[in-house]
Amino acid sequence: MSGVSCVDQTPSFEKTWGSSASSGYCSEEDSDSELEQYFTARTSFFHKPQKQKDEVTESKKQELSHSEIQQKIKEYNAQINSNLFMSLNKDGSYNGFIKVHLKLVRPVSVPPPRKGTTSQEPANGKRGGAVKRRTSFYLPKDTAKHLHISSRTRAQEVIQALLKKFTVIDNPAKFALFERTERHDQVYLRKLPDDECPLFLRLCAGPNEKVLSLVLKENETGEVNWDAFSLPELQNFLRILKREEEEHVKQIMQRYAVAHDRIQQALVSTKPG
Numbered sequence: 001m002s003g004v005s006c007v008d009q010t011p012s013f014e015k016t017w018g019s020s021a022s023s024g025y026c027s028e029e030d031s032d033s034e035l036e037q038y039f040t041a042r043t044s045f046f047h048k049p050q051k052q053k054d055e056v057t058e059s060k061k062q063e064l065s066h067s068e069i070q071q072k073i074k075e076y077n078a079q080i081n082s083n084l085f086m087s088l089n090k091d092g093s094y095n096g097f098i099k100v101h102l103k104l105v106r107p108v109s110v111p112p113p114r115k116g117t118t119s120q121e122p123a124n125g126k127r128g129g130a131v132k133r134r135t136s137f138y139l140p141k142d143t144a145k146h147l148h149i150s151s152r153t154r155a156q157e158v159i160q161a162l163l164k165k166f167t168v169i170d171n172p173a174k175f176a177l178f179e180r181t182e183r184h185d186q187v188y189l190r191k192l193p194d195d196e197c198p199l200f201l202r203l204c205a206g207p208n209e210k211v212l213s214l215v216l217k218e219n220e221t222g223e224v225n226w227d228a229f230s231l232p233e234l235q236n237f238l239r240i241l242k243r244e245e246e247e248h249v250k251q252i253m254q255r256y257a258v259a260h261d262r263i264q265q266a267l268v269s270t271k272p273g
Helices: 066-078 157-166 198-205 231-269
Strands: 005-007 025-028 034-037 094-100 108-110 134-138 143-150 175-183 185-193 212-218
Touching: 066 094, 094 134, 094 157, 094 198, 143 157, 143 198, 157 175, 157 212, 175 198, 198 212
Parallel strands: 034 134, 094 212
Antiparallel strands: 005 143, 025 034, 094 143, 108 134, 175 185, 175 212
């Protein structure tokens, strides 16, 4: 990887176990000795309608001379109010910071916590195989990460650095880096090729994120590929969906019960005298 470092400005993740649909779920031990733990601030697996239209735009190839890069870095740094400056190297490359917004709609998988994972001796004195643990959760909304990268750092390396920072063990191919721009109140998203260099985009656009921002999303726009999940993960998804369904049914029944009571009250008050 081309010298990627992270600036930690994201909130810590705390487990919030509970029985409500907004807190999280911990699965019981599965038959194949793999325990899945889920904790999240939201549990819906279905895509919500997007308020903004994502339109595909084509990449505009642009090449800058050494003097043009030097001038753009000078102009860029003049607009910075923090210490996130860009610096030019003797070999013509340059270093700087990019901010990546993580807009993931599905949970990510991370290694299990090491605390309290000491193996317990069975009652019969026999030690069985170690219980495998796996943790999945939704990243908090509006999570963002600053990365210090080189002008030679490619989009694929940025994705790998982000996953490593959050200790995500999912395949990097499941994710993609997007360029987000706004023009005439319209939002445009462009998927960056693996070999494109995000720092060059940041330099050309300037530091204003309203002009250009970088977003990490799932590398697909269609339906969820359930075949990509393990059996324990799918079992947990079914448990969560069942709990969601029960909650929705309960809310609908309560709504109809309230309507029924109001109609009954109206009938009583309008009886002919």
